[in-house]
Amino acid sequence: MTDQDTEQWTDAVEAHREQKDEYFGEDPHSPLPPDVRETFDGLDYYEIDPDLRFVVELETYEEPEPVVVGTSTDGEQEYLAWGEFTVTVDGESVSITAYKSDPDEDRLWVPFRDETSGDETYGAGRYLDLEPDSHRTDDGRWILDFNEAYNPTCAYSDRYECPLPPMENWLDVPIRAGERTFDH
Numbered sequence: 001m002t003d004q005d006t007e008q009w010t011d012a013v014e015a016h017r018e019q020k021d022e023y024f025g026e027d028p029h030s031p032l033p034p035d036v037r038e039t040f041d042g043l044d045y046y047e048i049d050p051d052l053r054f055v056v057e058l059e060t061y062e063e064p065e066p067v068v069v070g071t072s073t074d075g076e077q078e079y080l081a082w083g084e085f086t087v088t089v090d091g092e093s094v095s096i097t098a099y100k101s102d103p104d105e106d107r108l109w110v111p112f113r114d115e116t117s118g119d120e121t122y123g124a125g126r127y128l129d130l131e132p133d134s135h136r137t138d139d140g141r142w143i144l145d146f147n148e149a150y151n152p153t154c155a156y157s158d159r160y161e162c163p164l165p166p167m168e169n170w171l172d173v174p175i176r177a178g179e180r181t182f183d184h
Contacts, residue, residue, distance in 0.1 A: 006050060013048050013147050024156075031153040031160065044180040052146040052177040055137060058083040058098060058108070067099065069111075072124060072154040073161040077101075081168075082108060085144050089173045096144075097168050098130065106132040110144070111165035115174035121181055122155040125165040149178025156182055 024030045025040040032040060060083040067081050079099040086095045098108040113125035126149040130136075135143045152162035 031156040054144045112169040114171040122151045146177035
């Protein structure tokens with residue numbers, strides 16, 4: 001990215017974070033309970049790191065396999081393992097699987113746990129949502145930006161059921177980008 005592109009991207013990430021904080025603190029549909037919203041002063045994020053933003057090919061599986069994923073409430077949900085991204089984080093090659101809930105949708109879901117889970121970040125893991133119109137390049141590659149990693153709603157309230165990252169997406173590296181642990 002050029003310096004101008006980096007600045008625009010950084011501004012966009014910061015603007016998204018501000019919008020999310022406003023929604024969490026003020027909207028009645030916020031996942032935060034009302035008593036928590038009263039004292040909410042924003043989510044905790046890592047500094048934006050351009051080294052954790054990747055433009056990468058998705059190695060689509062020839063025959064996507066159904067995967068049953070456990071949830072935070074001991075339930076189960078089914079997804080299709082759609083393909084795999086391979087990136088380099090701190091000199092380590094990392095493969096991460098992308099899933100779809102519906103084979104006809106172009107949207108990808110990338111849940112993961114990493115070496116920060118349970119310490120610096122939510123213990124059950126974090127998510128990335130990849131929308132084709134904002135995360136797909138003209139040449140068909142995907143933008144996998146860990147700076148957009150977010151906590152599932154169950155990190156904020158027990159009233160939510162959240163799918164848990166499958167073990168193949170338990171990464172052996174720290175991903176210090178995106179949302180950190182929410183401290184009530």
